Amino acid sequence: MKKDNNVSLARAKARSTARAATVFLIPALLLIAIFIVYPVIDTFVISEYKWNGISADRIFIGMDNWRALIHDAMFWESFKHNLIVMVFSILLQIPLGMLLATFLDAGGKKFNIFKIIWFLPYLMSSVAIAFLFVYALATNGGIVSSLATIIQGKRATVDLLGTSPQALYTVIGVMAWQFTPFYMVYFIAGYGNIDTSVYEAAIIDGATRWQYIKHIAIPLLGPIFKTACTMSLIGSLKYFDMIWNMTQGGPAGSTELMATYMYKLSFQQFNMGYGSTVAAGMFILITAIALIFNKLFKVKEDY
Template sequence: MAINEPSQQLNTSAGTYRKKEKRKKFLVILGFMAPALIIYGLYVVYAIGMTFYYSMFDWSGIDANFDFIGIQNYITLFQDLTFWQSLKNNTLLIAASLFTQIPLGLIMALLLFSPVKGMRLFRTVYFMPFLMSTVAIGILFIYIYDANFGLVNQLLGAVGLDSLQRGWLGNEDTAIWAVIVTICWQFAPFYMILFRAAIVGIPEELYEAADIDGATGWKRFSNITFPLLKPIIVTSAILSIIGALKYFDLIYIMTGGGPNNATDLMATYMYDQTFTNFNMGYGSTVSSMMFIIAFIVTVIIITLDNKRKADY
């Protein structure tokens, strides 16, 4: 026993030293992360918690009086036809983002690798919509869709399709689609950059091996490029869905949610309830529901992707 005592003491000292080193590293890491954690906690975690808190009250956002009403705002929300219309519009925007922006971004990224002269110019042209101010884009397309002298109606008249001319942003049936087209035009270049960066990271040896095996064109894309792009496609889908659920800018600029709430999204409806109608409690309820929907959808996508990876 006496012989083993020095070795036991040595092991204990070594274990204590390792624990101190780990604690020291943890404190150093925490020190570097502290500013970001404080900002994130204050402006994200705390803000989300307060949003759920305010949703339990009937409050204008100005008065000092808070009337606690429990879940009554949520009951009212589920009976609110305007909210369901805004959710429907958000769903349309999600579908358009997934099946328009991402495919367009992938196509443009692939075109940038084509052996055509002047690709640098095309790269700039493709990315230009994303660089433009959202306000500038909104005003530009208001004039493009104008019923009297807008470019769309002028082109339709030039090709003899006068019967299709209309006030695109003033018609309840076409306003949401006109804005969705504008949104897709603006954000497709963002996904182009993501896909281009991912394609650059694909090892050139894989394409050289494909050339040796005689695989060109579509086979190269379907067997090499597309499978290796799946992780960035999933990431793009998550960004697209979350962005579509909380989208606000162009709708507010181009239509303000009109005509007759036909283009309202959850974000614009929340803004109107909170800052126009001064109904902070109900606006917080709409905002809380936006968070819940976005969280559930994101968890589902990540779960399905993890399952796909496990099966693979």
């Protein structure tokens, strides 16, 4: 009898937990369905039409837009630029964030001022940073041109945003300047989750600080690395605002990304049907790359 009562209580508790979970999940699921799932589905639907995005008349053209996308040299060039941004974002932002976090973790509370100073770029708007560097890198009166003039002893102009391929790598550097502090804080949190007894045990065993970082801290931060790389990968494949305000995809398409190409098609050329196809293609490529990355990048999460 007592066993039956325990079973009944367990079932009642499970039902109560399920009801509470449903109540809390429904609003979130509705928001996801309205603002994420529906727009994605609608983008694929619009990609099958010829439409300017304004008129009520839409001409169904089936897979014509998709066939055009497959043979669109500019789209694949934009995708290549996105891949370059992705690779350099991971190679620059993650290691630099790790180095800054290691420095701050070693310094403790006395280095808190550096946390504030180094985090400031991430607090700024991407649009504001874009305009800041447009003026800073201007050929006339910009910082780089002024330094070149001082070094050479005569007037010199350095056009980093107006020449290819320098423009793309200049923008990548600006992106790294803004987003590295995010990964710095992320790794600081990772260091904070490592039990201090692990470090103390390593020191007692005769390990140096570098040996502790190389052989203990970095392996323990494996899941942090994976998550950080995934976020950097996805973010770099959908950059828009900074590069649009710095170069608008120029010069001659040398900094064109998939997002800027999609924007031009949809809102400048009013080719919403084909612009939606580009957006849908972005969605497929980003999802595929993220899934492949997570499949290949495996880390041990239990120690």
